[in-house]
Amino acid sequence: EAGVTQFPSHSVIEKGQTVTLRCDPISGHDNLYWYRRVMGKEIKFLLHFVKESKQDESGMPNNRFLAERTGGTYSTLKVQPAELEDSGVYFCASSQGSGRIDNEQFFGPGTRLTVL
Amino acid sequence: QQPVQSPQAVILREGEDAVINCSSSKALYSVHWYRQKHGEAPVFLMILLKGGEQKGHEKISASFNEKKQQSSLYLTASQLSYSGTYFCGTECLMDSSYKLIFGSGTRLLVRP
Numbered sequence: 001e002a003g004v005t006q007f008p009s010h011s012v013i014e015k016g017q018t019v020t021l022r023c024d025p026i027s028g029h030d031n032l033y034w035y036r037r038v039m040g041k042e043i044k045f046l047l048h049f050v051k052e053s054k055q056d057e058s059g060m061p062n063n064r065f066l067a068e069r070t071g072g073t074y075s076t077l078k079v080q081p082a083e084l085e086d087s088g089v090y091f092c093a094s095s096q097g098s099g100r101i102d103n104e105q106f107f108g109p110g111t112r113l114t115v116l
Numbered sequence: 117q118q119p120v121q122s123p124q125a126v127i128l129r130e131g132e133d134a135v136i137n138c139s140s141s142k143a144l145y146s147v148h149w150y151r152q153k154h155g156e157a158p159v160f161l162m163i164l165l166k167g168g169e170q171k172g173h174e175k176i177s178a179s180f181n182e183k184k185q186q187s188s189l190y191l192t193a194s195q196l197s198y199s200g201t202y203f204c205g206t207e208c209l210m211d212s213s214y215k216l217i218f219g220s221g222t223r224l225l226v227r228p
Contacts, residue, residue, distance in 0.1 A: 110157065
């Protein structure tokens with residue numbers, strides 16, 4: 001069974017540019033999460049999709065971040081325009097179930113974003 | 117809101133034991149433990165649910181004190197493969213939805 005995949009693995013862009021990250025969850029997983037880890041700090045929640053709907057986007061830093069999950073399959077996270085503080089590793093995770101988070105979340109390998 | 121993990125880092129010799137603690141200021145519904153090796157995806161280790169149910173790794177043990185809002189991960193007879201960063205994730209009800217809030221991680225290095 002294929003795991004969660006993310007593309008690209010690394011992205012280096014200049015401040016002010018746009019970057020789009022993609023996540024393909026495990027097939028059949030309704031829940032899709034985006035997280036970000038800045039070096040040495042916690043894995044911080046960004047948002048949660050249930051199928052194609054945004055269940056919770058309270059962790060999104062600001063309106064420069066836009067996440068979509070059209071058709072309830074893969075998801076994209078766009079940062080426009082990127083700022084220096086957006087640098088970090090962006091993880092995607094998917095899981096089964098609904099409501100409570102009492103099932104394993106399967107993480108992707110992450111996209112390392114560097115904004116220069 | 118973020119759970120506090122301790123220690124921040126630990127170095128062991130192969131075969132030694134370690135305990136990683138996770139403490140939250142909020143009421144918890146469950147505690148999740150993950151291990152991440154450098155450059156790889158965090159890997160699920162265990163979920164501890166209220167009421168004592170556990171799901172996960174057979175060779176790793178953990179405890180969950182619901183009253184104290186704390187969890188501990190016990191690594192016994194450590195192996196080289198245990199090296200990595202361990203994260204606890206605490207399930208909390210915030211803004212009417214359940215969230216997994218992660219700590220900053222505990223870096224573990226096991227040496228031969």
